[in-house]
Amino acid sequence: MKRRDFLRASLPAAVLPTVINGFSLKSFAADSPLAKLLGTGTDNDHVLVIVQLQGGNDGLNMVIPIDAYSNYLNARSNIAIVQNRILSLDGNTKTGLHPAMTGLQTMYNEGKLGIVQSVGYPQPNFSHFRATDIWMSASNSNQVLVNGWGGRYLDYEYPNFPTGYPNSSMPDPLGIQIGSVTSLVFQGPGMSMGMSISNPTSFYNLLSGIEDAAPNTLAGKELKFVRQVAKQTSQYSNVIKNAALAVTQQSAYPANNSLADQLKIVARLVKGGLKTKIYMVSYGGFDTHSLQANAADTATGNHANLLKNVSDAIKAFQDDLKFLGVENRVMGLTFSEFGRRIKSNSSSGTDHGSAAPLFVFGSNANQMVHGTNPAIPANATTNDNIPMQYDFRSIYASMLQDWLCVKNNDLQQIMLQNFQNIPIVKTSACNPAIPNTSGLTLIDNYPNPFTQSTTIRFTTSGGHTLIQIMNTLGQVIATPVDREYPTAGTYSIPWDSQYLGTGVYYARFQNGAVQQVRTMMKVK
Numbered sequence: 001m002k003r004r005d006f007l008r009a010s011l012p013a014a015v016l017p018t019v020i021n022g023f024s025l026k027s028f029a030a031d032s033p034l035a036k037l038l039g040t041g042t043d044n045d046h047v048l049v050i051v052q053l054q055g056g057n058d059g060l061n062m063v064i065p066i067d068a069y070s071n072y073l074n075a076r077s078n079i080a081i082v083q084n085r086i087l088s089l090d091g092n093t094k095t096g097l098h099p100a101m102t103g104l105q106t107m108y109n110e111g112k113l114g115i116v117q118s119v120g121y122p123q124p125n126f127s128h129f130r131a132t133d134i135w136m137s138a139s140n141s142n143q144v145l146v147n148g149w150g151g152r153y154l155d156y157e158y159p160n161f162p163t164g165y166p167n168s169s170m171p172d173p174l175g176i177q178i179g180s181v182t183s184l185v186f187q188g189p190g191m192s193m194g195m196s197i198s199n200p201t202s203f204y205n206l207l208s209g210i211e212d213a214a215p216n217t218l219a220g221k222e223l224k225f226v227r228q229v230a231k232q233t234s235q236y237s238n239v240i241k242n243a244a245l246a247v248t249q250q251s252a253y254p255a256n257n258s259l260a261d262q263l264k265i266v267a268r269l270v271k272g273g274l275k276t277k278i279y280m281v282s283y284g285g286f287d288t289h290s291l292q293a294n295a296a297d298t299a300t301g302n303h304a305n306l307l308k309n310v311s312d313a314i315k316a317f318q319d320d321l322k323f324l325g326v327e328n329r330v331m332g333l334t335f336s337e338f339g340r341r342i343k344s345n346s347s348s349g350t351d352h353g354s355a356a357p358l359f360v361f362g363s364n365a366n367q368m369v370h371g372t373n374p375a376i377p378a379n380a381t382t383n384d385n386i387p388m389q390y391d392f393r394s395i396y397a398s399m400l401q402d403w404l405c406v407k408n409n410d411l412q413q414i415m416l417q418n419f420q421n422i423p424i425v426k427t428s429a430c431n432p433a434i435p436n437t438s439g440l441t442l443i444d445n446y447p448n449p450f451t452q453s454t455t456i457r458f459t460t461s462g463g464h465t466l467i468q469i470m471n472t473l474g475q476v477i478a479t480p481v482d483r484e485y486p487t488a489g490t491y492s493i494p495w496d497s498q499y500l501g502t503g504v505y506y507a508r509f510q511n512g513a514v515q516q517v518r519t520m521m522k523v524k
Helices: 003-009 033-038 066-075 102-109 128-137 149-157 200-208 218-233 237-245 258-271 302-324 392-402 408-415
Strands: 017-020 023-026 047-053 063-065 087-089 092-097 113-120 175-178 194-197 278-283 330-335 356-361 443-446 453-460 463-470 476-485 489-496 503-511 514-522
Touching: 047 258, 047 302, 063 066, 066 092, 087 102, 092 102, 102 113, 102 302, 102 356, 113 392, 149 175, 149 194, 149 278, 149 392, 149 408, 175 258, 194 200, 200 237, 200 258, 237 258, 258 278, 258 302, 278 302, 302 330, 302 356, 330 392, 356 392, 392 408, 443 503, 443 514, 453 463, 453 476, 453 503, 476 489
Parallel strands: 047 278, 047 330, 175 194, 175 278
Antiparallel strands: 017 023, 023 194, 063 092, 087 092, 113 356, 330 356, 443 453, 453 489, 463 476, 463 503, 503 514
16 A cells, blocks of 8 residues: 555544535545645745636627727627726726626726636637536546646645644635535545635525524534534544634625625635635526627626626625735736637627636736737628636736746646746746737747648747747647747748638737737738
8 A cells, every 4th residue: 555545544533524504515634744744835925815706707799808898789789898998907908898797897997807818728618517627637638637726726835735834834625616626626646635614605504603404403513423424533623713813804795696696705724824726616507698788788798797897896805805904915817718719699699609808806907908809800700709818827827936836847847738827927926027919029920811731930049939829719729839948039841731721710829928929911
């Protein structure tokens, strides 16, 4: 038997998942000299909050391309937001937000929100379940991983877990999810590195000492006994309760908003002193195949209500963090398993798509729109997708490196590949400034349009350089460049497209922290 397997097999019963008043958690072995010798934990108090938008959010109606408004309107006239209703962003005349998102508009204008355009991955998958697994595991679309990117990070940060935990260096849960089941995000190489709070009601029942009623049956009596043992053996229940009870006042949150209810708990636990590094919350309903917007007023309807709740909840959370004096410790990001198609359907809805924007929020977020507005064809078809500008794993890698301060060599072990760094975090958090290349043309091709072959010209600063060719479905169909360049310079490569049909293609250039997408046209 391997030593790690032996240690797992010989841990006390408290290692097993337990439930206290509907409050689902895992508890682990006591303080040990081994854990102290490991010196676990990066020396910072930074916290990351992940907000999952379940169902596949329509990013094109959330972050609206004002500079391509006529094509946007033409593609989705039955759900498009009227141009004079779009919320403006300070210093940016090309991009705006859905009218329901006044909270996030204020956060952007206050310098506490960043927007990353067209986030996706090569070969997108349009299944809710598989796409969610891809985002949570940070895998390639043709690769199945049984652990999550957050779990791999926590395994790096707190090695040998659960042996010797909790301990004086890390007395608290490593990761917490508000939800009945701990997701794949927290699954480490050997076991789950996180715990779940089943729902806000159960959380407050725990604080009040209220126990969910058990039936007056033999099974009910056994359930009461299991709960009693769980209370006696669980080593994390008290630290969570003590952290929560240490906070007696919070700023206001919107009512009837389940995402706000979850984020309120997160703020309370952060202020209460938990050293937990990652929190995850979720909010569903984004699979808007029909009746996405009201015909009489497209700024209202199902999707508008969802976006309003997300915006209001995150704004209340940020205000509460400031009120509690912990604003500078917390950053958050949103994600959804995929976006929606460019063209709306006849049911006033949108179908499963590929790339979409996401938000990075917090007082340390870099206030800017990363990337350019997505290219929208003048006559979009039902198959047209938004081409990827940023690989979603670059968002994770950048957050790990620039917020949670993971070293570069370790970062590649966690993320399994080398992904570009994106300046989503203010440079003061961990790393030096990243050069600003906005306004520069880093990739082009000539001739354009072309009939069979074209020459792609690009300017690299040296180091790892990547060029991917994508079709209108958002799929990567060729990778003409994927190599290290020892010196900076401008280079040219031929690209032969004889095996492809006529139409629009996209060349995506990536070099370190920067990327650009070039539209190419193949004609007869």
